[in-house]
Amino acid sequence: MSDFTSGFWHWYIAIGTIVSIIGCGVLLWMQTIKRPPKGQQAELHGNVWDEDLAEYNNPLPNWWRWLFYITIVFSLVYLFLYPGLGTFGGKYGWSQAGQYEEEVKAANAAFGPLFAKYEKVDLPTLSKDKDALAIGQSLFLNECAACHGSDGGGAKGYPSLKDKDWLWGGDPDTIEKSIREGRSGVMPPMGEALGAAGVAEVADYVRSLSGLPHDATKAGAGKAKFAVCAACHGADGKGNVALGAPNLTDAIWLYGSSVETISETIRAGRNNLMPAQGERLGAAKVHLLAAYVYSLGGGLPPAPAAAPPSPPAATAGKS
Ligand code: HEC
Ligand code: HEC
Numbered sequence: 574m575s576d577f578t579s580g581f582w583h584w585y586i587a588i589g590t591i592v593s594i595i596g597c598g599v600l601l602w603m604q605t606i607k608r609p610p611k612g613q614q615a616e617l618h619g620n621v622w623d624e625d626l627a628e629y630n631n632p633l634p635n636w637w638r639w640l641f642y643i644t645i646v647f648s649l650v651y652l653f654l655y656p657g658l659g660t661f662g663g664k665y666g667w668s669q670a671g672q673y674e675e676e677v678k679a680a681n682a683a684f685g686p687l688f689a690k691y692e693k694v695d696l697p698t699l700s701k702d703k704d705a706l707a708i709g710q711s712l713f714l715n716e717c718a719a720c721h722g723s724d725g726g727g728a729k730g731y732p733s734l735k736d737k738d739w740l741w742g743g744d745p746d747t748i749e750k751s752i753r754e755g756r757s758g759v760m761p762p763m764g765e766a767l768g769a770a771g772v773a774e775v776a777d778y779v780r781s782l783s784g785l786p787h788d789a790t791k792a793g794a795g796k797a798k799f800a801v802c803a804a805c806h807g808a809d810g811k812g813n814v815a816l817g818a819p820n821l822t823d824a825i826w827l828y829g830s831s832v833e834t835i836s837e838t839i840r841a842g843r844n845n846l847m848p849a850q851g852e853r854l855g856a857a858k859v860h861l862l863a864a865y866v867y868s869l870g871g872g873l874p875p876a877p878a879a880a881p882p883s884p885p886a887a888t889a890g891k892s
Contacts, residue, residue, distance in 0.1 A: 577659070577660060582659065583659030583660045583661075584659065585659075586658065586659040587658040587659040587661060590652065590657070590658055591652075591658070594645055594648055594649060597641075597645055598642070598645050601638065601641050601642065601645075604632060604633065604638075605632060605633075605638060615629040615630055615631045616629065616630050617629055618630050655667055656668065685857070688708075688857035688858065688860075688861065689857060691705050691708075691857065691860060691861055691864075692856060692857045692860050695745065695875075696745035696748070696749070696860075696863055696864050696867045696872070696875075697745065697867070697872070697874075697875065699860070699861075699864035699867075700864045700865070700867040700868035700872060701868070702864075705861055705864055706864065706865055706868055708861050709861040709862055709864050709865025709866075709868075710865055712854075712858055712861060712862050712865070713725070713862060713865050713866075716850065716854065716862070717862070720847075721733075721734055725866065725869045729827075729828055729829060730827060730828060730843075730845060732827055733825070733871075734866050734869050734871060735869045735870050735871055736825060736870070736871050737870075737871045737873065738819075738820060738823055738825040738871070739814060739871065739873070740756070740758060740812075740814070740817045740818075740819055740827070741756055741814050741817050742814040742873070742876075743871050743872055743873035744872075744873045744874065744875050744876045745863065745867060745872070745875050746875070746876065747814070747876070748863045748866050748867055748872070749859060749860065749863040751847060752850050752851070752859050752862055752863055752866070753849065753850060753851035753856070753859045754849050754851060755846070755847045755848050755849030755850070756817055756845075756846075756847040757817075757844075757845070757846050757847070758817040758843065758844075758845035758846075758847075759817075759842070759843070759844055759845075760805075760818075760838060760842045760843040760844075761842050762840065762841050762842035763775075763801065763802075763839050763840065763842070764839070764840035764841060766801065767798060767801075767839070767840075771795075771798055772836050772839050772840050773791060773832075773836060774791045774792070774794040774795035774798060775795040775798050775799060775802070775839055776795070776832055776835045776836045776839055777791040777792040777795050777832075778791075778792040778793075778794075778795030778796045778798075778799055779795070779810070779821050779835050779839075780792070780830065780832070780835065781795075782810045782821050782822045783821065783822050783823060783824055783830070785830055805818040806818050806819075806820075806821055809822070810822050827845075828843065850862070
């Protein structure tokens, strides 16, 4: 059912529809009463084609006329049972959204137990389970491929999920958290703080970090100015997964390594969003997706659990 902004449209559509249907019925009936009395020859219309092809004003054959009446009755019954008349929802209260929700409910009931079984398996193990990966892949193609590419290879601004270079971290829990809660990567604009010359110098320094061709003098000047960047990217430029700040020393670029692109990132900043999926997809699907992402080749070993309390030091002289 549509949400009209004013009640006028409800009546406009409802009355327009009913009047047209009744109008069709009346037109049909008027054609019938013109029917010549039984046994009487229909009149010639006066039009003759191809020498002897004449047109009589015979009424519609009955089977045809009744077919028309049936369609009229059908449409009235249909409009009573199903939505079609403005905002009137129909006796059955059917709606596209309602049908969709019911199908989702049925699918969840059918697949829920299967997904729940996988939910208990840890990612490194699950990422070797062929059946789980097949489900993860089809979910990925539906939910993630538009941004990350159908092979997870990423694109400009959308990180590759296949390599071991992670903005936020590649251990099982972190991957799952990225998917569940989403991520927001914010690089503040530094153009004003650095000035145009400063941006160019720092850009050359950033290029020098990964061995790209650069102007050594400018890069040297940029190095001194990199202090403002170090808070996020680290003094060595190796990045910080707690902030999603990329490693600038590898050959992997989220936006690109050209002087122009790096300068633009520094000058204007970047604001990147990975939408949270947890609420929409539910924990079980997120877990399967995480397993699939983990299997793409970049998954890192689980982060060591918080160090267990150290055992009491062995008492001396016992051995
Ligand atoms: C609307 C586009 C979009 C969709 C859809 C999307 N992502 Fe993302 N994703 C991003 C962006 C952009 C980032 C990088 C965020 C940043 O810059 O910090 C990202 C980051 C990630 C990361 C963290 C990568 C890293 O290097 O730490 C993972 C994991 C991830 N996405 C998985 C998924 C999965 C799985 C799905 C499907 C359920 C998905 N994404 C759907 C845009 C998207
Ligand atoms: C507040 C933290 C912060 C500061 C300060 C910061 N950055 Fe960033 N930077 C980020 C984040 C987060 C990203 C990733 C943005 C995204 O996910 O889209 C980023 C992205 C970048 C990129 C893009 C890398 C790529 O792979 O394409 C470059 C280059 C960069 N920063 C250079 C700098 C330089 C140079 C400075 C100092 C002038 C600086 N940043 C200061 C957080 C910061």
